[in-house]
């Protein structure tokens with residue numbers, strides 16, 4: 339049993355009068371039970387403790403101080419002649435007797451016993467039988483269960499026990515057996531002395547009782563202890579430490595150069611939170627990348643949940659939840675420590691005529707700022723032309739751009755080349771201070787973008803199309819594969835010494851164009867695969883100088899005229915082809931290859 343004092347504030351905890359509450363508890367519980375002899379029926383009252391606590395529940399920090407009140411009568415001293423360990427035979431006999439006693443007596447009486455010895459046999463009785471059993475010459479012991487871990491010394495419990503026995507039985511000499519799990523301790527001729535001569539009326543001795551017993555703390559001083567249970571009490575912190583530990587295991591066992599710090603700081607913008615967006619987000623989290631922003635403009639529809647693992651049926655009701663914020667909400671449910679944002683945003687597209695200039699300008703600015711704030715831009719939308727503007731802004735801002743696109747049974751995952759090289763970054767040449775000189779071809783090959791293989795500018799692909807053409811119809815496994823690869827590609831890049839400027843593995847080149855591997859192996863430019871034959875191929879493609887997105891002429895015009903340039907691209911579907919010379923090329927090619935029918939690649 340114990341008494342708990344729980345303070346509501348740390349001040350209250352500190353201001354408790356420790357001396358007086360200890361004395362009060364000692365007198366009211368232990369001493370009173372000795373006076374009215376209740377302790378004989380419930381001797382465990384002698385071990386009554388006191389606990390003072392203050393719990394800072396927000397921090398899961400606990401201040402606590404235990405006291406085990408130990409009572410003394412004026413100048414009380416306890417001395418014993420000698421202590422010895424009981425031999426095995428007696429130990430065994432006593433243990434058997436103890437079992438019998440415990441089965442015949444209530445729990446309150448366990449722990450403190452009267453032991454009577456008669457010609458090498460032992461009997462264990464309740465202390466309440468003392469007056470009846472002990473008349474004169476019987477050989478007896480006071481027994482108690484001793485929690486002490488010290489071989490030769492009994493625990494402090496014995497002090498209260500002896501005081502109670504002294505005052506109750508009016509005897510000052512006892513033999514004591516301290517019961518222990520393995521070998522019990524015998525204390526011979528334990529003598530109690532005090533300066534009080536008359537102990538007949540113990541009621542009046544109350545003032546002569548002193549109480550000590552506050553526990554020392556870890557510094558071996560009288561003072562409270564402190565424990566921070568944050569990591570075990572707060573499930574969110576528990577989740578965090580478990581996730582971190584899991585990743586650290588990978589570092590320790592398989593991948594010593596795993597840069598968890600860099601991954602943890604990487605900010606990813608996911609444009610499109612459909613099938614690909616869901617898979618990419620989950621794989622990012624698995625790698626410990628927790629800065630994730632979703633951009634989408636649609637709502638969750640009934641067809642989504644079975645294919646898009648962040649949504650559920652309930653999300654589709656009442657017209658469907660806003661997709662980006664719904665995805666964010668689910669990420670938080672999976673892992674509350676994730677730093678996730680969401681934005682519902684219409685992405686302006688070339689060939690989609692602007693009807694509301696102000697609104698389009700605002701959308702552009704928002705997208706521009708989002709891209710600027712992030713390190714990695716994932717292009718995960720389901721149309722070609724919706725990738726154009728984020729590609730263009732991302733290239734201008736020299737971000738890592740990873741594009742994933744799906745066909746019915748095929749997929750493409752690629753990263754874009756970045757203008758410039760590492761030396762630009764080292765010179766603190768901030769990308770926001772870019773000038774037109776920056777967007778010129780370098781001597782080293784820059785990797786191509788998604789539009790480099792096109793000979794037509796992106797147009798409104800959903801116009802005049804039937805439903806099955808507008809929606810991406812794919813074999814379901816394709817998006818999970820592409821989503822995983824899109825994240826693995828980023829992680830490989832993160833562990834490459836050249837980071838976003840890393841040259842690409844070129845499978846067709848003799849010397850791989852001097853490609854340096856990352857700590858995780860090769861860092862390809864494009865990964866194309868198909869589940870019709872379950873094959874994956876790595877492709878390498880340099881940038882195309884007439885590309886409608888990443889070519890210097892487009893970047894230079896965009897950097898010069900900003901939104902005015904974009905406005906022309908949105909409103910005039912042929913402008914980009916004219917600017918890049920594609921239109922001219924197109925006409926020439928058509929003339930040359932009049933009989934040759936080619937089709938552009940399907941997503």
Ligand SMILES: [Zn+2]
Nearest residue numbers: 787790885888
């Ligand atoms: Zn390009």
